[in-house]
Amino acid sequence: MSDFLDWDAVELIAALQGGSLSAVEVMQATLARIGERNIAVNAIVDLRADEDLLAEAKAADAVPADKRGKLHGVPIAIKALADVKGTRNTQGSPLFADNISEADNRFVALMRAQGAIFIGKTNVPEFGLGSHSYNPVHGVTRNPYGHDFTAGGSSGGAAVALATGMVALADGSDMMGSLRNPAAWNNVYGFRPSWGVVPREVGAESHWQQLSTIGPMARSPRDMAVMLDVMAQPEAGVPFNMAAQDWDIPDQGAAAGRKIGWLGDWGGAMPMEAGVLELCRAGFDVLGGLGAVLSDQVSPFDAEAIFESWADLRSFALAGELAPLYEDETKRDRLKPEAQWEVKRGMEMAAMDLHRATKVRSAWFAAAAEMFETVDAVVLPVAQCWPFPAEWDWPKEIAGVEMDTYHRWMQVMVPASLLGLPAVSVPVGFGENGLPMGMQIIGAKGTDRMVLEIAQAYHKATNWTGKRPAT
Template identity: 75%
Template sequence: MSAFLDWDAAVLVAALREGRLTAEAVMAATLDRITARNEAVNAIVDVRDPSALIAEARAADAVPYDARGALHGLPMAIKALAHVKGTRNTEGSPLYADRISEGDSVFVAQLRAAGAIFIGKTNVPEFGLGSHSYNPVHGVTVNPYDSRRTAGGSSGGAGAALALGMVALADGSDMMGSLRNPAGWNNVYGFRPSWGVVPREPGAESFWQQLSTIGPMARSPRDCALLLSVMAQDHPAVPFNMPEQDWDIGDQGDMSGARIGWLKDWGGAMPMEAGIVTLCEAGLAEMAALGAEVSELPAPFDAEEMFESWSVLRAFALAGELAPLYLDTRKRDRLKPAAQWEIQRGLDLSALALHRATKTRSAWFARAAALFEEYDVLALPVAQVFPFHADWDWPREIAGVAMDSYHRWMQVMVPASLLGLPAISLPVGFDPRGLPMGIQLIGAKGQDRRVLEIAQAYHVATQWPQRRPPVASDG
């Protein structure tokens, strides 16, 4: 009876807008599915009162057809770092356990105006720090393909909810890899758009901090494009908006003439757990069979210089946002150790250290620009390890190489994040244990549509998200 919840979001929304499905029926089925499946993974938190949600769905059904928005009647759960008016926004921190949002975040207001109905939040690590979604307020989100493992993060709740069909679209945010990592580990798609495509919050620091961005997650690239068409709206109070793009990439996508540069393990500088490169190369072989030209490339830039630049700029940005909590001695001890470490590093930075970091960033941007004259996209694994045990905080070593920070094991995300490039995580299958993995395709800044077109052609041929988790057979 609820098979429509497994449809592509574009198909589901079309049925809602045209009246072939009612918002009330979709909401009732969604709530039933959450009841049946969410307990196994803890992906959706702070679920709103069902009677209020049904009432909102009935109100949506009364909207005239010609006034229905792009997301009419679609149930959505918003990442627990964003504001939804009248609901709790904890950011996974006990310091905000009782905070009620007084208004919507900008992109949430856009989704609401397009007709989405907000059912709750998706779980995150505290303040979104670390690619493992656990926190002292909501607990841990586990992987729907293996409940002993992590769903990743920081958009881990979103990834698991998509994999289990509890939502058809999800928002994510990505500073280091926070929507690409959980997409890869939950067998779905996550798209980090070019920085500036989705505007930051008005008033937030936006001139220096050009690392983190909101982006879409879905079970197909076409659905990512659908959500992005709502999110990607110019905002006059926010600097560095990107020019508008046409997000209608079509059902089939376009792999024709695609030139892909395969960066593998960055010349050995980024250790990989056994089996990851093999799965990624199988995914690349699928792309080659569809007409892409795949070339293996040597490391194009010094990985350590890049990571140092990234680490400095990240610490600078996080200190700017979180220092007030850290400097309040009554609150400091309630921050997770990773947050305290990042903030103190940021407070200790010198102007010269920031200059060196931005100079490295500029040099890598110039080198990448030269690469994009020869290649449409660059390819890298989406993670350096498979989903690790849920009771870990982070992996301490990969392939015998010690990790020297809580985020070093995600170094493979830095090349795109440091430059604000569009990058999508595509599923490439499973290891012998049944654990999912993904590959990321990275495009030149502003080439978001081309990245999505290539990804959609791959999706049509492979259909990896159709391989449902075992728990998805219930409800």
């Protein structure tokens, strides 16, 4: 029996640390489950050889009980944008199809030091661009609740691996909504921590680029806190570290007395497909039943100004990373069209355009700070549409409104992303189409633990993740 693969990660880790489960036993069950379930969804790619993984698990079992780390013996597949020493890191691009990582990314090294065993990678869109996990190297990842539909992205493979019970913990990254969107569309949890909680890599540009962050995904908020306890370590070589937080989240969570505001569709500024708002509002109302003080909030800032600021800063950041590929005429045409569009846009940007973008970001930060003087958190839907057909690249319209960019349909993600606010995606149930949806609970910068405690209380009250896919 492999029922332990469906346990919360805190339970699985306790059993591995205490010896009631062996790492070999867990690895054997994990590999068997991947063999049964991954073929239909294509969530885990570049799976390492069974014999190598079983040898690492056997070595883990030999570690004395008092030396076992916080992630001892836990099989984890890392998102295919990050480096794991000695394994392939394609970033979903044919330009990197043969790229072997020479060293671990920092957060990977921290997880390895605490006993995690890396089994392979989770699938992504090329370079993580777009909330649909497909690429020419690994193919498309499919939603386990409906194989004809997208799993979202860019952490789509991670969310599906969690939903199908192939892993108990997963990492992801989030520049726009890549930890939150796939979590919502696969009925699991994804947490974008405050920017700086998980530092960027030493040497990576970090003064201008304050958009993308690493974060955890799991089947409960408490499990995500377990990962943050490992990943969220200050780094002296990186600017803008956030102060350390206590990640020991109580099992029952805490929502009573918290003032939480509903932002809905941002005063009509963000089109929503039928059924999305109603399902998310029902999830919001659950928080009232847990003792939270609920209110309807007026949209606190101009949505278009927020989106334009974010879009400019995103293009600028991506140009800085991908320009060498774009400028090489032998490689440019091998980049997906959306990547070419972003880089060209960023390279052509004027200094005053950047100044305007950062000025808007500063103004929105001030307005958000004023909002958080009256509420502890706010709630928005995680997505503006339901999971769309897997053969699409991206939705071209929502509720009759044309989408003018490849990422406009995810505009609801941007208010938190632009400011680096902590935002957790929690499941709210299923639409008439049988597909999942989620809402995001957003707090002021640095209130990560509070946001997770609210989410954990919600989790205990709803247990949506207990409704597993047939896959």
